[in-house]
Amino acid sequence: MWIPTLVLCVLSATGELPVTPPVPLEAPGPVLPAEVPPPEVPATVLLRLTIDRTGEVSQVEVRQSAGVAFDRAAMNAAVRWRFQPARQGGEAIAVRVDVPVTFVPPVHGHHLEAVASGQGSTAGPEHGEAEVRHGHASAARPEPGGDGAQPLGSRAPAVAGTGAEEGATQSDALTQSGAGSLPAGDAPVAPQPPSFSTTVRSASYAPPPVAVGDFHIPVGQLADVPRRSASDLMLLAPGVMLANHGGEGHAESIYIRGFDAGEGKDVELRLNGVPLNEVSHAHGHGYADTYFIIPELVESLRVTEGPYDPSQGDFGVAGTVEYQLGLARRGLTASVSTGSYASRRLSLLWGPPESSESTFVGLLLRQGHGFGPNRAYANAGVMAQAELRVGDTSRLRLFGTSYASRFSSAGVVRETDVVDARLPCATDPDSQFFCSYDPNQGGAGQRHILSAELQSRLKRGGRFVQQGYVVLRQTRIRDNFTGFLLDTPPEGESQRGDNTEGYYRGSTVGLRGRYTPGLTLLGQPQPLELGYVARYDDVRTRSRRLRASGGVPYSTVFDNQVRTTNVGAYASLRVAPLSWLTLRGGVRLDTFLFGVDDHNRPAEDRDGPRLTDESVEAYGFFASPRASVEVRLTPRLTWLTSAGLGARSSDAAALSDAELAPYARVTSGETGLGWRLEGPVALEARGAFFATRVSQDFVFDETVGRNQPIGASQRLGAFVSARGTWQERVDVQASLAWARATLPVPGASAWKLWDGTVMPYIPQLLGRVDASVRGAATIAGQRLDWNxxxxxxxxxxxxxxxxxxxxxxxxxxxxxxxxxKAVEVGLSVENLLDTRWRESEFNYVSNFRGPDAPASLMATRHFTAGAPRTFMGTLTLYLDLQEDSP
Structure with a gap:
C-alpha cells in the first residue's frame, strides 16, 4: 500500500504576489507489479513534478530513490495526476513541486496514520518525512485553499480536514491505492491534507535542453529593454547579431553561430509552431520576416543553436528560433508612443478576464519618416489567439494574424562619395552619412496566418498534439547595390540602372504533430516522442530589372511558379540508465518534391524557335541523426555533449528536370557545461565549444542582390552566457561569443577546421548585455512603481x-x-552615445555617378547607415484591471 503525502514545495513561480498552490483533482495511486513484494519498512520516493499552466504534469524526475520498482510505480502514477493549476495574482503559472510518495507494508488490525511534513528547500532526503503509527493508511490530500508563501526552510505541518470536504472517503483512498477496503466495523478515518510550503522563484519552467546551446528564454523582465521589434528579442541568445539593409519592414539579416544566415536561409524560424521561412523567395531562399510579430505578445523564445533536436527541420543549419506567444496581463492595455523623426506607435492589448494567458487580442500600428532620406515606413498588424478546453483532457488553441507593411529603403552608399560629399544631400558629414542614391528602393508586404492546435492528454500519461495551419503572403522588394554597372543597354543607349525588383506571392498549408506514448523505460516516463510534418507551398517568384527613371521594368532575371511538398517524420528517445547519466538520440527523415514552371526561357535556342515556358520536377530526401549525452557532475553542474546532422533544401529555381535534388548538409558537434542555482537569487550559466562543417554555403553577391553558393565552409567557435534574477526586481543577462568561419583549403583534411580563407561579413566576436531593475517608491502616500x-x-x-x-x-x-495606479509614462533612448555606425558593410565594384559616367573597376567600401540617437516617449493606460491582476 502507499501513502501519497503530497507535501508540495513549490520551487518555480513568479513575483512576490501571493501564490495559490496547485490542488490535486485526479491522483490515481501507483500499482506495484505482482512480482514485486511489498516493502518490509516504509519506502519513500521523492518526485519532482513540473505542473504546467493547465494543471497537467509535464515532467517527472526522481530526486530520492526507493528502488527501481518503487520509483517506476510512483512515476507511472504521477504522469496521470491532474491538478487545479497554481495561481499568482489570479494568473495560472507553471510550478515545480516535490512530492514524496510513501509505500508502507500492509498491517492488519491496526490503523496507520501518515503525518505529512515538508521543507521549502530545493531537494534532499529530508523531504516527506513520514511518521508511522498504528491504524489504517490515509491518503493525504492538499487543502484547496493553500495559504500563500512561507519563508524558505519553514516546516508545513499537516492540517486536519474531512473526507466530505476533500471529496474522498478513507475507503476511496484505499481503493485507489489498490490496498482493498476497510475491515468490517472500522469507521473511516478522515484524511489529513498537508498545507503547502511555497517559495517564489523564476517566471517559467524550461524543458531539459538537448544541447548547451539550446536556450528556452523567458522574456520576462527583459521586455523593459528598448527594442525596435520582436526580431530584436533574438539578441537574448548568445552569438546573435542582426543587420538590416532594407528598412523598417524588411526582414533582418541574421548572424548566428558563425553563420551569415541571410534573411533566414540557415535559421529555421517558427511562430507558435507555424514555419515562417519562405521557399524559393525572390530575395533569397528561406526568407523569413518576423517584423510582423507584436513584441508585447512574445512570452518566450526557444533558440536551439545547432542541429541537435530531431524536431528541427528544413533551414535549421545554424539553428532554430521559435517564438511562443502569451499575454500575462488581463484587461485592456492601451499604449501610444511618439518620438524622433515623426515616429508614432499605437498598441492595444486585451486579455479577457478569467481566461489563461494563451487567450489574447493585440493590435499594433507603426509609422514614421525614418532617420534620413527615403526611410519612411508604415505598417499595421493584429494577432489574436483563443485557448478552449475540449472535454476534460484536451485543449484547442486557435491563432490568427493579419499584417500589412510598406517601407522605403535608403540602400547602400559608397564610402568615397560620403568622404568627398558627392551624394545629393547637404554637404555636412551627417547629411552625407545618412544620404541615399536611389529613391525607388523599398518594398511592401502582406501576411496572413491561421492555425489550430489540439493538445490531448491520453491514458497512462501520454500526449498527442496536432496542428494545422494556412499562410498567405506577398512581398515586393526593390534595391540597388551597384548603381549603373550591370545593364547591357541597346546599342546607342545609356545604362538603364541596376535596380532589382523581387516579387513573391505564395500560399502554404501544413500539418504538424507529435505523439508521446505513456511508456516507461529504465524508470523514466515518456522517453519516446514521435512527430511528423507535412507542408505544401505554391508560390510565384520573380526578379526583374527596373529603369532608374520611373522604375519601369525592362528585363526579367527569372520568373518561376514553384510547387513544393515536404513530408517528414522524426523519432527521439531519452533514457537514463544511471541517476547521473541521460542519453538522448533520434533521427529525422525529410522528403521533398519540387515542381517548377519556368516562364522566362529564351524564345530561341541552338535548334531553333521554342516556347518561353518550361517545366521541371525533382525529388530529394535526407536523413538526419542527432544525439546527446548529459552527465550530471553535481546537483547543479551538468556536462552536455551533442552531435547532429542537418540540411537545407534546394532553391527550386536552380534545379534541373528529374534531378535528385541536392541539399546543403551540415555536420555539427558541441560540448560544454551548464550550471544552475535556484533560490531567492536565481542564476544560470552556460559555456560551450562547437565545430561545424557545411557542404554548400552561400555568400552575398552584390550583382544579384542576394546570397549565392560558394561551396563548402567550416566553423569553430565558443560562447559563454549567464542570467541572474532576483524575484521581480532585478534581471540581468550577459553573453560573449567567438566564431571563426572559413572556406577550407582544397584537398585539406575535413578535420582541419581552423585552416582556410576567412569568410566575409561574419563578425568573429559578439557581446551582449541586457539588464532591468524594478522598484517602488511612496510619494505623498501613493505607491509609484519604476523601472x-x-x-x-x-x-x-x-x-x-x-x-x-x-x-x-x-x-x-x-x-x-x-x-x-493605471497610468504609466516611459522614455527610451536608442544609441545613447549617438554613435555613427554602419549596420551593414560591403566591399565591391559599383558605379553610382550616373548612366554615362565611366565605371571604376576598383572595389571600394559600401555601407548602410545605422540609426543615430533616437528618443521615444510612451503613455500607457491599464484599463479594466481586475483586482488580482499583476
Whole structure:
C-alpha cells in the first residue's frame, strides 16, 4: 500500500504576489507489479513534478530513490495526476513541486496514520518525512485553499480536514491505492491534507535542453529593454547579431553561430509552431520576416543553436528560433508612443478576464519618416489567439494574424562619395552619412496566418498534439547595390540602372504533430516522442530589372511558379540508465518534391524557335541523426555533449528536370557545461565549444542582390552566457561569443577546421548585455512603481572581401518607466552615445555617378547607415484591471 503525502514545495513561480498552490483533482495511486513484494519498512520516493499552466504534469524526475520498482510505480502514477493549476495574482503559472510518495507494508488490525511534513528547500532526503503509527493508511490530500508563501526552510505541518470536504472517503483512498477496503466495523478515518510550503522563484519552467546551446528564454523582465521589434528579442541568445539593409519592414539579416544566415536561409524560424521561412523567395531562399510579430505578445523564445533536436527541420543549419506567444496581463492595455523623426506607435492589448494567458487580442500600428532620406515606413498588424478546453483532457488553441507593411529603403552608399560629399544631400558629414542614391528602393508586404492546435492528454500519461495551419503572403522588394554597372543597354543607349525588383506571392498549408506514448523505460516516463510534418507551398517568384527613371521594368532575371511538398517524420528517445547519466538520440527523415514552371526561357535556342515556358520536377530526401549525452557532475553542474546532422533544401529555381535534388548538409558537434542555482537569487550559466562543417554555403553577391553558393565552409567557435534574477526586481543577462568561419583549403583534411580563407561579413566576436531593475517608491502616500533598463551590444570587426575589416561597434540603449495606479509614462533612448555606425558593410565594384559616367573597376567600401540617437516617449493606460491582476 502507499501513502501519497503530497507535501508540495513549490520551487518555480513568479513575483512576490501571493501564490495559490496547485490542488490535486485526479491522483490515481501507483500499482506495484505482482512480482514485486511489498516493502518490509516504509519506502519513500521523492518526485519532482513540473505542473504546467493547465494543471497537467509535464515532467517527472526522481530526486530520492526507493528502488527501481518503487520509483517506476510512483512515476507511472504521477504522469496521470491532474491538478487545479497554481495561481499568482489570479494568473495560472507553471510550478515545480516535490512530492514524496510513501509505500508502507500492509498491517492488519491496526490503523496507520501518515503525518505529512515538508521543507521549502530545493531537494534532499529530508523531504516527506513520514511518521508511522498504528491504524489504517490515509491518503493525504492538499487543502484547496493553500495559504500563500512561507519563508524558505519553514516546516508545513499537516492540517486536519474531512473526507466530505476533500471529496474522498478513507475507503476511496484505499481503493485507489489498490490496498482493498476497510475491515468490517472500522469507521473511516478522515484524511489529513498537508498545507503547502511555497517559495517564489523564476517566471517559467524550461524543458531539459538537448544541447548547451539550446536556450528556452523567458522574456520576462527583459521586455523593459528598448527594442525596435520582436526580431530584436533574438539578441537574448548568445552569438546573435542582426543587420538590416532594407528598412523598417524588411526582414533582418541574421548572424548566428558563425553563420551569415541571410534573411533566414540557415535559421529555421517558427511562430507558435507555424514555419515562417519562405521557399524559393525572390530575395533569397528561406526568407523569413518576423517584423510582423507584436513584441508585447512574445512570452518566450526557444533558440536551439545547432542541429541537435530531431524536431528541427528544413533551414535549421545554424539553428532554430521559435517564438511562443502569451499575454500575462488581463484587461485592456492601451499604449501610444511618439518620438524622433515623426515616429508614432499605437498598441492595444486585451486579455479577457478569467481566461489563461494563451487567450489574447493585440493590435499594433507603426509609422514614421525614418532617420534620413527615403526611410519612411508604415505598417499595421493584429494577432489574436483563443485557448478552449475540449472535454476534460484536451485543449484547442486557435491563432490568427493579419499584417500589412510598406517601407522605403535608403540602400547602400559608397564610402568615397560620403568622404568627398558627392551624394545629393547637404554637404555636412551627417547629411552625407545618412544620404541615399536611389529613391525607388523599398518594398511592401502582406501576411496572413491561421492555425489550430489540439493538445490531448491520453491514458497512462501520454500526449498527442496536432496542428494545422494556412499562410498567405506577398512581398515586393526593390534595391540597388551597384548603381549603373550591370545593364547591357541597346546599342546607342545609356545604362538603364541596376535596380532589382523581387516579387513573391505564395500560399502554404501544413500539418504538424507529435505523439508521446505513456511508456516507461529504465524508470523514466515518456522517453519516446514521435512527430511528423507535412507542408505544401505554391508560390510565384520573380526578379526583374527596373529603369532608374520611373522604375519601369525592362528585363526579367527569372520568373518561376514553384510547387513544393515536404513530408517528414522524426523519432527521439531519452533514457537514463544511471541517476547521473541521460542519453538522448533520434533521427529525422525529410522528403521533398519540387515542381517548377519556368516562364522566362529564351524564345530561341541552338535548334531553333521554342516556347518561353518550361517545366521541371525533382525529388530529394535526407536523413538526419542527432544525439546527446548529459552527465550530471553535481546537483547543479551538468556536462552536455551533442552531435547532429542537418540540411537545407534546394532553391527550386536552380534545379534541373528529374534531378535528385541536392541539399546543403551540415555536420555539427558541441560540448560544454551548464550550471544552475535556484533560490531567492536565481542564476544560470552556460559555456560551450562547437565545430561545424557545411557542404554548400552561400555568400552575398552584390550583382544579384542576394546570397549565392560558394561551396563548402567550416566553423569553430565558443560562447559563454549567464542570467541572474532576483524575484521581480532585478534581471540581468550577459553573453560573449567567438566564431571563426572559413572556406577550407582544397584537398585539406575535413578535420582541419581552423585552416582556410576567412569568410566575409561574419563578425568573429559578439557581446551582449541586457539588464532591468524594478522598484517602488511612496510619494505623498501613493505607491509609484519604476523601472530602469539597459541594453548593450558589442560587435567586433567584421571581415570584408579583399582582406578588409570593418570597425567595431558599441551601442547602448536605455529606457525608464514610472507607473502610478493605471497610468504609466516611459522614455527610451536608442544609441545613447549617438554613435555613427554602419549596420551593414560591403566591399565591391559599383558605379553610382550616373548612366554615362565611366565605371571604376576598383572595389571600394559600401555601407548602410545605422540609426543615430533616437528618443521615444510612451503613455500607457491599464484599463479594466481586475483586482488580482499583476
Amino acid at each position: 530602469v533598463a539597459l541594453g548593450h551590444s558589442a560587435i567586433g570587426p567584421r571581415p570584408l572581401p579583399l582582406d578588409r575589416y570593418s570597425a567595431p561597434v558599441f551601442l547602448f540603449d536605455v529606457g525608464t518607466r514610472a507607473r502610478w
